[in-house]
Amino acid sequence: MNKKSVRDVEVSGKVVFVRVDFNVPLEDGKITDDTRIRATIPTIEYLTERGAKVLLASHLGRPKGEVVDSMRLTPAAERLSELLGKPVAKADESIGDAVKAKIAELKDGDVLVLENVRFHKGEEKNDPELAKEFASLADLFVNDAFGAAHRAHASTEGIAHHLPAVSGLLMEKELDVLGKALSNPERPFTAIVGGSKVKDKIDVIDNLLNIADNVLIGGGLAYTFFKAQGYEIGQSLLDESKFDVALGFIEKAKKLGKNFMLPVDIVISDDFSASANTKIINVEDGIPSDWEGIDIGPKTRELYADVISKSKLVVWNGPMGVFEIEPFSHGTRAVGEACANTAGYTVIGGGDSAAATEKFGLADKMDHISTGGGASLEFMEGKALPGVVALNDK
Numbered sequence: 331m332n333k334k335s336v337r338d339v340e341v342s343g344k345v346v347f348v349r350v351d352f353n354v355p356l357e358d359g360k361i362t363d364d365t366r367i368r369a370t371i372p373t374i375e376y377l378t379e380r381g382a383k384v385l386l387a388s389h390l391g392r393p394k395g396e397v398v399d400s401m402r403l404t405p406a407a408e409r410l411s412e413l414l415g416k417p418v419a420k421a422d423e424s425i426g427d428a429v430k431a432k433i434a435e436l437k438d439g440d441v442l443v444l445e446n447v448r449f450h451k452g453e454e455k456n457d458p459e460l461a462k463e464f465a466s467l468a469d470l471f472v473n474d475a476f477g478a479a480h481r482a483h484a485s486t487e488g489i490a491h492h493l494p495a496v497s498g499l500l501m502e503k504e505l506d507v508l509g510k511a512l513s514n515p516e517r518p519f520t521a522i523v524g525g526s527k528v529k530d531k532i533d534v535i536d537n538l539l540n541i542a543d544n545v546l547i548g549g550g551l552a553y554t555f556f557k558a559q560g561y562e563i564g565q566s567l568l569d570e571s572k573f574d575v576a577l578g579f580i581e582k583a584k585k586l587g588k589n590f591m592l593p594v595d596i597v598i599s600d601d602f603s604a605s606a607n608t609k610i611i612n613v614e615d616g617i618p619s620d621w622e623g624i625d626i627g628p629k630t631r632e633l634y635a636d637v638i639s640k641s642k643l644v645v646w647n648g649p650m651g652v653f654e655i656e657p658f659s660h661g662t663r664a665v666g667e668a669c670a671n672t673a674g675y676t677v678i679g680g681g682d683s684a685a686a687t688e689k690f691g692l693a694d695k696m697d698h699i700s701t702g703g704g705a706s707l708e709f710m711e712g713k714a715l716p717g718v719v720a721l722n723d724k
């Protein structure tokens with residue numbers, strides 16, 4: 331990476347404003363997945379062990395510039411304290427005199443979690459005044475929030491114009507791993523794209539066709555391709571505006587000599603529930619009008635697993651079916667297991683794909699599970715991430 335990291339600057343005795351992504355899922359005020367908090371520990375410990383005073387700033391949810399009590403960062407601060415095995419202070423604001431007073435009390439190596447930065451309207455607008463307020467708290471800015479690096483906000487981008495600005499260790503690792511995967515990929519390189527966000531993901535397929543050897547499609551994304559090819563898809567997910575784009579990808583793959591694979595068989599269901607009737611059909615048989623496609627079928631699972639097993643690099647973004655409901659989870663599990671068992675390097679991106687690998691007990695067997703969904707997708711599309719662009723060059 332051509333950007334400076336915490337390793338390139340003096341941090342001892344400095345007040346360091348670290349932007350993290352503590353946007354974790356909460357249920358009844360309890361954190362249900364602390365992956366994103368755990369992922370920032372190396373940066374926090376790097377700084378505290380060298381005697382920095384660490385301020386942690388994050389968003390949580392989308393409070394739209396209002397103070398929303400259920401979106402306070404208190405549970406995240408408590409979890410962090412458990413993970414670090416030491417007390418962590420918490421402020422009820424992210425700027426202002428009360429925060430400055432708390433910072434004045436910090437000793438070298440202490441940690442203070444600031445309140446949700448999105449309680450201020452200026453955060454998402456990247457308001458320069460708010461960015462200056464954040465900057466006035468510290469001597470150095472460290473961006474470790476890879477999950478929010480695709481956002482140009484006051485605490486991710488704006489602040490970098492007012493302080494020396496470097497990346498944290500998580501940010502550096504995410505960019506290194508994804509960057510290596512995309513710039514100099516080990517081959518065969520297989521990209522797997524599934525999930526339900528057809529609009530968001532279609533552009534990614536375009537770029538993946540340029541760089542990958544195999545592109546495997548699954549999940550709700552597949553049905554737009556089927557319909558565009560003239561097959562009946564019943565009630566399945568569909569984006570009619572993408573027919574031409576979908577057919578264009580099939581052509582592009584042919585031209586480039588790439589192995590572009592769509593499911594050959596699918597699991598269909600007459601209801602979106604575990605008690606629904608299900609059938610396995612070949613795609614060309616067509617889906618009855620009141621049924622929908624909810625998973626890839628057994629032949630497809632085998633074909634995909636075979637490609638994955640022979641790959642040196644696998645990038646997977648988006649589940650193969652509605653994995654949250656057990657009878658529809660087999661395709662996602664099969665692809666997850668194939669990724670876990672391949673000798674190739676595996677990168678998992680996207681919140682739901684990461685949750686699926688966690689649910690199936692496969693997370694430990696993956697080489698890299700990215701903390702960014704939208705961020706890793708934008709990176710793979712070849713877009714510049716504003717939170718990274720704003721950091722100081724080496």
Ligand SMILES: Nc1ncnc2c1ncn2[C@@H]1O[C@H](COP(=O)(O)OP(=O)(O)O)[C@@H](O)[C@H]1O
Binds near residue numbers: 625649703
């Ligand atoms: N065939 C399908 N029909 C409807 N929804 C699907 C289908 N396949 C997968 N999904 C849903 O897609 C969701 C994940 O999509 P998405 O958000 O695009 O993935 P990610 O978070 O991994 O990027 C899951 O909740 C899953 O149930």
Ligand SMILES: O=C(OP(=O)(O)O)[C@H](O)COP(=O)(O)O
Binds near residue numbers: 353392
């Ligand atoms: O959870 C996040 O995005 P992701 O679900 O795409 O990984 C990030 O914290 C960014 O949050 P945002 O999409 O509300 O800006």
